Amino acid sequence: MGRAPCCDKASVKKGPWSPEEDATLKSYIEQNGTGGNWIALPQKIGLKRCGKSCRLRWLNYLRPNIRHGGFSEEEDRIILGLYISIGSRWSIIAAQLPGRTDNDIKNYWNTRLKKKLFGKQSRKDQRQQQFARQVANGGQKEEGTRDTNGTNGFAAGAYNWHQHAMAMPVHPMSGSIVDGNRTGEEVDESIRKLLFKLGGSPFAAMPPPPMYGESQTFVVPSVHTAPLTEGGIQCSGVLPALELDENFQFNQVKLDGLECFFGMGDQSMRWNEVSPLVCPNTTVASSSQGMQQYCLVEEPVDLGMQ
């Protein structure tokens, strides 16, 4: 027996929602709630829509206190930190960002953040950065840097995000989830608790500082217990060695483009080509000093795990 369709597709309207449909759905749910049955809801209120479509419209657009666009640096870091830790579990990531929907975060990741992280800038970002550099140069227009890709010298993989970070001001997160009083350790603890709740062991005490030689190269360990000198890849820069237990191994298959974090794949990656979103405040320290700060989420963030 095949799967029962959730609705009669022939008689159901698809595509963008009209303002009238929005108003009908919104006013009904605000007054009566969903009634616990999305499938029956559209018939009840005379909408020619699939129940799933109604649910999606409500959750992603009509629900109160939804925020769209305008992701802050802080939100970027939270998304990135959680993506590295738990993969593409957007609903969990969204739960840590009040007002954001999983769909919004997913879109943001797929269209912007992933490219931003791995060096391929969106044109919007390119323009923002070019503008910032012009401002930094006292308004002088940059010339002669456009490459054949039309990326003004910032071709994929060659973009220096540390430079970007200096040019782009860091905006405090709007809303209330940053209280500014919590230490990095408290945030780490929140994430540990979250990961533990998700079924894995919290990655024990943040990783030991990587050995940082004069070559500015160290070996990223595999996710589990691989020693620093085995199974890793050569990377330059600073990277935390996350210790996630086997319950998190499944996430690896979803970590599109992040294989380097987990010692997967055979390509080498230069970490100074990766956005400071990964290691926003990391300091290139001498081998005697060790690493000053860890990555993941470093700003005080209420992860709701208290």
Next chain:
DNA sequence: AAAACTACCAACCGCGAACCG
């Protein structure tokens, strides 16, 4: 000015999980 290209995002689709009788 127009065609081609790119980026963004709302919405759809299908699957597994959870729930219920």
Next chain:
DNA sequence: GCGGTTCGCGGTTGGTAGTTT
């Protein structure tokens, strides 16, 4: 325990606005 139904999630698609050539 089983089968049917609904929910929730993540991946993907399609439309459109913006940008480049």
